[in-house]
Structure formats: structure tokens, C-alpha cells
Amino acid sequence: MKYFLFAVLAISTLLSSANAINQPPLLIAKPKIVGGELATQSAWPWMSALVFTYSDVDSSLNVAGTQYQSEPFSYSPSGQASATMVDCGIGEGLCNLAENKICLIARGEIDFSVKVDNCQAAGGIGAIIYNNIAGVISGTLGEGFIGNIPVIAISQDDGAILLNELDSIATINLSVKQDLAQSASCGASFIGEKWVLTAAHCVEGANIEFLKVNIGEYDLSNGASKAKAIKRIYIHPEYEEGSAFNNDIALIELVESSDQTAVKLLDYNTSKQLAIANSPATVIGWGNVNAYGPNDEPPINSQPNQLRQVELYLLSNEECKDQLAQAYSDLNDTTYSSNQVGITNNMICAAFSGGVQKGSCQGDSGGPLLVNTNEGWQQIGIVSFGVGCANEAFPDVYARIGSFTTWINNITQGIAIESSYDFALTPQNKAQTTQLTVTNNTNLIANLSFTLLTDNINSNGFSLNTSNCIQLAAKQSCQIQVDFDAKILGKHKVRIVINSNDVNIPTSQSYISAEAVASNSDINTQLSNGSSELLWFSGGDQPWLLDNTEPAIMSGAIGDNQQSAVLLTFSGAGTLSFDWSVSSEENTDSPDEPFGVLYLIIDDKQINLISGEVAYTKVTIDDLAVGEHQVTWLYKKDGGTSEGTDKASLKNVIFTPTITTLPAPPPSPSATLPPSTTDSKSSGGSVYLILFLLILLTARPQLI
Missing domain, CATH: 3.50.30.30 (Glucose Oxidase; domain 1)
Structure with missing residues (x-):
């Protein structure tokens, strides 16, 4: 029984239903090892685990x-x-x-x-x-x-x-063990020095204060003290989350280098040849060991402590597409073509034969798919997704390493920049800024310039300040400033391209996105009586709407993998309260990964969420500090089935400003007041009172 001192990065079944015109309704499960065997302890020295370390706790309950x-x-x-x-x-x-x-x-x-x-x-x-x-x-x-x-x-x-x-008398006991323990969320592979490869979906939104990497890991029941801290994570800038999982790859930079043996990476052309030849391949990991079909409920967690491996055979992308199209057609009693199944050149597939269920499953995500060549073991893929687990009709899908060797080299051996940044939802006419880190991973001094480029996407409002990064010494970092001015409504996207004066210094680029959302006077009237100090904005894929059955608002009608947001901005210290509700599909198996969910985000920090069937519930946020505040209620829908009314609602939003009692003003320096007259108002006191009233008039929001 374990006690977690961190927010677990859950890896669970993801149900996705794409538009039937373009793709079949996918039933995607992030993979595990099924039908394999125990790995030899020293066989895979580069195998790594993404782990959370924690103080283990024994819990007991005795009743009568x-x-x-x-x-x-x-x-x-x-x-x-x-x-x-x-x-x-x-x-x-x-x-x-x-x-x-x-x-x-x-x-x-x-x-x-x-x-x-x-x-x-x-x-x-x-x-x-x-x-x-x-x-x-x-x-x-x-x-x-x-x-x-x-x-x-x-x-x-x-x-x-x-x-x-x-x-009866019940006795609860929770006692902390002395030895550090670990829990694996995903696999990974060590590629040399301070670099580790994994799947993007494994580290999306990860907190590097908690997540660590254990290189050369074999038995998760020990060795937690060897886990290495993470310095930075680079997710591929074109990673497509949701149902696509294209470009599902990420680089992890460790705080310290390791002298552990590194795995060799296979090039693109060789990977194609081996796939056409249906060559054998081996996948390794600590994932679940029980198979299940595409319409089955995932079995109870069965992740082993010791590393396991299984041998599969590779498929060409054409074979993979044909097999998946047939499997989806049989599953859904309709006809799908091979170009509807979502397999790209950045993916490679592997399958099993002979009737024995084999494959990867939950917990194996991010781990390596390997082939044994005349140069020894080389990594050809990264565990990405599958349909069910070890189902013969549905091949497992992996990110193809050979498609990303240039990107990997540009980051690890060149000028690296944080791969992406999203300003997210920004009230119209508000300016935002952020700092991006640029690192010179070469042994050369680099003279750099930076360019903003668009790909036929609205790019209004972005600007750069790169004066701190014109020249960058070897193995050093600097920061550039990115500004976004939300004057023009809508979604905006731009690429920051780094240019070097030396052809021997490869460079990388970063994708910056933002969305300017419009003020909403109807919501302002509905909830804030037209306040000029409490301002409402709404946007996303669909704006929030008025609920005229009562003084409330509700999320817009969104589709799969879309979102509807409403924002409130105000200034000052105080207490915020509101009633919220939601009617959506709940993920009862993994509540930390809800399907239809209403988030509460205050000043860019997620505070709370509700999912499923939740009636109006009052929430109170105390101790909001002095300053500008932005509160966002964001309703998001996954790609799965819909339940309930698929809607979020909000009402009774009230901000109560803090009234600070100021100390009594000092007596006028020009007079010495006797004790009997200390309550009299002096001219100094009058000025102080006027200033106090001005502060209240300019900084106090009205009640909503």
C-alpha cells in the first residue's frame, strides 16, 4: 500500500470518437506488455522509467x-x-x-x-x-x-x-516507511549524456519538480534513490494530442549527465525496409499484462515490478492501414478506407501472430520498440497507442524514431528552445508576456538571430525581444521575451525560428499560440449588473450562453475535443464565491483523467474541477491577494461518447472585496495634542481619510 506525495501523471484508456467522415471512432488505449516474458536484468541498460518518488506509507484499518x-x-x-x-x-x-x-x-x-x-x-x-x-x-x-x-x-x-x-471502535493507522519508493508512469530510453526519449503524451503537463527518470531500471520495487532530476522537457512542437497522436515524441533533459550505455537510434530508410520485410521487433516495459478487446472494460491494474519484454513483427504502413481499416469496419459494421485510420509516416506498426495475445498496453507508453541489426540493438519506435490491448485485429502503433532524428539532433547538439508556448485564452485588448529559454548545447560560441514566421495562420499581436540572446556561449542559456497583444479576436499562431551564422550549429524552433476572446456584455448584464469593474469575456470553440430560466450562464454546444470558456477579470483583494454544475461523461475508472470536465483556473493556476453529474455546488475562494485577477471556467469535452446534457453551468458569482482597517493617522507634527483631544480630527487626518476613500473608490470591485 503506497502513499503518494505528488500529483500522479495517470496513463489510462483514452476513448476517442473522430468525425466519421474523416476517421472511424477510435478506441485508443495507451499500450502495455501482454503475453511477454521476464526480461534479463542486464539486457537493456538504456531502458528507463519515468517515476515519481515518494515516502511509502503503511495503512491499516481495524474495526471491532x-x-x-x-x-x-x-x-x-x-x-x-x-x-x-x-x-x-x-x-x-x-x-x-x-x-x-x-x-x-x-x-x-x-x-x-x-x-x-x-x-x-x-x-x-x-x-x-x-x-x-x-x-x-x-x-x-x-x-x-x-x-x-x-x-x-x-x-x-x-x-x-x-x-x-x-x-464499533475503528482504528486508522498511517505510518511512513523510511525507504524511498517509486511508481512508474511511463517507459523511456536513454540516448546519451543527459538526454532521454519518451512519448509526448507521457510528459504533457508534467511537473518536473516531481517527475524523475530512473536510467537502467529493472525492478521498480527498489532503486528509487537512483532516480535523476529533470531540468527541462521538449515536447515535439507539432505533437497532436487527442485522437491523432501524431509526432508523439518528447526529449527529456536531465540535470546531470549519465555514463550509462545509450541506445542507438535507427534511421528512417532502414525502418521502412525492415517494416516491408516484416522483421521481428521487441518491445519492453512495466505495463499491464492482461489483454482486452476494443469494447471491453480495461482489467484491474496488473503492472509488474520487474521489466518484461515481448517479440512482435513489424508491418509496413500500407499493411497497417489495411488491417486497421478492416478491423474498424468489422467493429463498427460500416466501411472504412485505409486513409481514414490516422496512420502517418511518423508512425510505425507492430503486430503478433500465432493466436497467442501479445503486445504493449497501459504503462508501457514511452518505452522503446527495438530491432536487432548488424550494429546491435537499435530503437525503431516509441510506444504510442493501440486499440484494446494485444488484440490481433488491431496492430500497436509507435512513433517512428527515424522521422525525428533531425529534430532530436537540433535539440541535443544544437541551439535548443522551448518547443511551444500557449498564451491560451486572453481577454481582448490585454497584453501578455512570457520568457522562453534558449540553450546552446554545442561547444561553439553562437551568434543568433530570431524570426517570426507564419504558416498561413493569423499571427497578429506577437512580438519579440531577443537582445539577451544575440551571442550565446557554449553550454550556456539565455532568455528571449515573447509578447502577445490581444487586439484582434480569434486564434493566433506563429513560429519562432532561430538562425545561426555558423552552418555547423543546428538550430530549432518554437510554436507560439494564443486566442483573444471577446468581451461579453450579455453575460456582464446577467451576472454583474453591467459592472465596469467586473468584466466578462467568452470564447473557445463556442462561447458561453445565457440561461434565461434563471440568472445563470451555460457552456456553448461543443463537439469532440473542443472547449467553451468564460473569463472574469477584476482587481483587488477579497473573496470569490459562485455556484457551478456540470452534466457530462465521467471517467469512473480514472477520475484524474475526466472525459467531460469543468475546470476552475485562477491566475493561470488550475484550482478545481468537476465532472459527471454534479448539481449546483457552492465554491468559495478566500484570500485573493491585491492585484489583477483572471478567473476562467473552462468546459472541455473529450473524443468519447456523450452523457447527460454535456453542459456546464454557472451562477451566483460574487466578489467580496477585503475592507482593510487602516491605522489611525499620526497627530499633526505642528501640534501637541493633550490626551483629552486625541479623537479630534487634524488636517493630517483629513488628508489620510481622503486618500483612504480614493483607494476604495478606485480599487474595490462591485458585488456580482
Whole structure:
């Protein structure tokens, strides 16, 4: 039983349904090793694991002398609590009679952290949260959790038992182990010095403060102390997330170099020849070992600690397209052509034969697909995606290494720049700025220039300041400034191209994107009575709309992999409260990766989210600091099926400014006031009061 001190980068089944005119409804699962064998410990020295290291925790639950299986929540405090239990329902409010008792809470609708906060606020000394589906919850209270009572998770069945044992003494115990532990999220491969290759979808949005790389890993149950820190991640600038997974490759730069053996990378032409010849290939990883079909529910997690391997055979892209087209046609009882299945030249496929189910699956993503050539083992692909796991009708798909050798070389042996930056949703007429790091990975002094280029895409509003990077010494970094002025509505995109005066110095480029969203006077009238200090904006693929059944607004009608956003901007310190709701498809298997979800983002930081069927719930954000604030409610829909009304709603948005009590003004320096007259107003006090009133008039937003 493990205790996670980080936000887990979950790798789970992703259901995707593309437009039937262009692509079949894909059922994509990020792959694992199925039907393989235990790898030899020293055979793959370059094999690496993307891991999170944490202090392992033992959890136990004893009720009336009976031990129950339990798991700790990540970010739960350690400690012990012993008392009778009280039924707190789903924990949506303060739990009656919880004083000096242990709260028994059902999973559902309310964030785990809110449930526990409500328990502790009512005097509870510990919390047991039971699942609302089969199995034990593997959940988190969130990095910002500040409660101090121990919290454990149990199964749905055990929760039903304990509801009949409320008068019995329950004892919770969470104790931290001394040895550091690790959990693998993806595979990777070491390519030399300080560089590691993996899949882009493995590191998209990753926090490098927590994610590490364990090079030459074999057994995940030990060796966590060897994991290396990450300095920077370069995701391919043309990576297509969602259903496409094109250019699914990323480079990880480590803080320190390693002397471990590096894998050789195979060139594009050789990869094509080997695929045409249906050559054997080997894939390795720590992924799940149970196969399942494209319409089956993924089995319970079965990831092993020790590295496994399986031998497949390569397919040419033409063979792969034909097989997938036939498989999709059979699955959906319609006809698909080979050009509708989404296989590009940047991908390579592998399959198995002989009736024994083999392949890669969840947990193997990012790991290497290898071929044994006359130059030894070489990496030909990176585990990317598949349909089901080890299903004979659906070949596994890998990012083709040979398509990216120039990009890899430009980053690792040339002038590297952060591959992309998204200013995201920006209120119209607001200016934003960011700094991008440029690194000289060569042994030469580089004289550089920078150019903004467009690809027939709107590029209005971008500008550069590159004065700090005109000349860059070997192995040194500098920063350029990128500005975006959101004067023109719509989506904008531009490339920053680096030019060097030396042909021996390769360079890279960065893709910058932004979207300027329009002010919305209708929403302002609906929610803020036309306030000039509380300004509303709406955009994305569809803007939010008025809900005229009540003073509320609702997300626009969006399609698969689209988003609808509403923004509020204001200035000042205070408290923000609102009611929000959502009716969408919920990912009950992996709640951390919701399918239809409403996010709350404050000042570029994600604060909260809701998914599934959630009725209007009040949220209060305290202690907003002095300064400019931007609050974004973003509804996003995945590429899977729709459930409910597929809509988010918002109402009762209120900002309450903080009224600061200022100290009494000092007496006028020209007069000495006797004690009996200290309450009199002097001229100095009058000026102070006027200034105070001016501050309130200019900085206090109105209530919404």
C-alpha cells in the first residue's frame, strides 16, 4: 500500500470518437506488455522509467477486531485515530455528530479534500472514504490539502459492512516507511549524456519538480534513490494530442549527465525496409499484462515490478492501414478506407501472430520498440497507442524514431528552445508576456538571430525581444521575451525560428499560440449588473450562453475535443464565491483523467474541477491577494461518447472585496495634542481619510 506525495501523471484508456467522415471512432488505449516474458536484468541498460518518488506509507484499518483492506490517500497526514464511526453520507457539508469520531464517507460528486475538510471542521478525528464502484479508491487529497487528520480508502463492499458497524471502535493507522519508493508512469530510453526519449503524451503537463527518470531500471520495487532530476522537457512542437497522436515524441533533459550505455537510434530508410520485410521487433516495459478487446472494460491494474519484454513483427504502413481499416469496419459494421485510420509516416506498426495475445498496453507508453541489426540493438519506435490491448485485429502503433532524428539532433547538439508556448485564452485588448529559454548545447560560441514566421495562420499581436540572446556561449542559456497583444479576436499562431551564422550549429524552433476572446456584455448584464469593474469575456470553440430560466450562464454546444470558456477579470483583494454544475461523461475508472470536465483556473493556476453529474455546488475562494485577477471556467469535452446534457453551468458569482482597517493617522507634527483631544480630527487626518476613500473608490470591485 503506497502513499503518494505528488500529483500522479495517470496513463489510462483514452476513448476517442473522430468525425466519421474523416476517421472511424477510435478506441485508443495507451499500450502495455501482454503475453511477454521476464526480461534479463542486464539486457537493456538504456531502458528507463519515468517515476515519481515518494515516502511509502503503511495503512491499516481495524474495526471491532477485524482487519480491512485499505489504501492511504495521497497528501493524507500520517497518524493514528481510534473512535466509533459516524455516517457522513457523501460529505457535502459539516457532518453532524462527528465530534471526536471517525467519519465514514461515500465517494461521489464532492472532492475528496472537501469531504475531509467537512469532517474535520465538525470535530472528526479521522476519515474513511469508501468507493462507489468495485475496488479500493486510489485517490488524492491534492497538493494544497492542509487538514491534519488521517484519511484512508476502502472498497464499496467494506463500506457497506461498516455502515452496520457504526457503534464499533475503528482504528486508522498511517505510518511512513523510511525507504524511498517509486511508481512508474511511463517507459523511456536513454540516448546519451543527459538526454532521454519518451512519448509526448507521457510528459504533457508534467511537473518536473516531481517527475524523475530512473536510467537502467529493472525492478521498480527498489532503486528509487537512483532516480535523476529533470531540468527541462521538449515536447515535439507539432505533437497532436487527442485522437491523432501524431509526432508523439518528447526529449527529456536531465540535470546531470549519465555514463550509462545509450541506445542507438535507427534511421528512417532502414525502418521502412525492415517494416516491408516484416522483421521481428521487441518491445519492453512495466505495463499491464492482461489483454482486452476494443469494447471491453480495461482489467484491474496488473503492472509488474520487474521489466518484461515481448517479440512482435513489424508491418509496413500500407499493411497497417489495411488491417486497421478492416478491423474498424468489422467493429463498427460500416466501411472504412485505409486513409481514414490516422496512420502517418511518423508512425510505425507492430503486430503478433500465432493466436497467442501479445503486445504493449497501459504503462508501457514511452518505452522503446527495438530491432536487432548488424550494429546491435537499435530503437525503431516509441510506444504510442493501440486499440484494446494485444488484440490481433488491431496492430500497436509507435512513433517512428527515424522521422525525428533531425529534430532530436537540433535539440541535443544544437541551439535548443522551448518547443511551444500557449498564451491560451486572453481577454481582448490585454497584453501578455512570457520568457522562453534558449540553450546552446554545442561547444561553439553562437551568434543568433530570431524570426517570426507564419504558416498561413493569423499571427497578429506577437512580438519579440531577443537582445539577451544575440551571442550565446557554449553550454550556456539565455532568455528571449515573447509578447502577445490581444487586439484582434480569434486564434493566433506563429513560429519562432532561430538562425545561426555558423552552418555547423543546428538550430530549432518554437510554436507560439494564443486566442483573444471577446468581451461579453450579455453575460456582464446577467451576472454583474453591467459592472465596469467586473468584466466578462467568452470564447473557445463556442462561447458561453445565457440561461434565461434563471440568472445563470451555460457552456456553448461543443463537439469532440473542443472547449467553451468564460473569463472574469477584476482587481483587488477579497473573496470569490459562485455556484457551478456540470452534466457530462465521467471517467469512473480514472477520475484524474475526466472525459467531460469543468475546470476552475485562477491566475493561470488550475484550482478545481468537476465532472459527471454534479448539481449546483457552492465554491468559495478566500484570500485573493491585491492585484489583477483572471478567473476562467473552462468546459472541455473529450473524443468519447456523450452523457447527460454535456453542459456546464454557472451562477451566483460574487466578489467580496477585503475592507482593510487602516491605522489611525499620526497627530499633526505642528501640534501637541493633550490626551483629552486625541479623537479630534487634524488636517493630517483629513488628508489620510481622503486618500483612504480614493483607494476604495478606485480599487474595490462591485458585488456580482
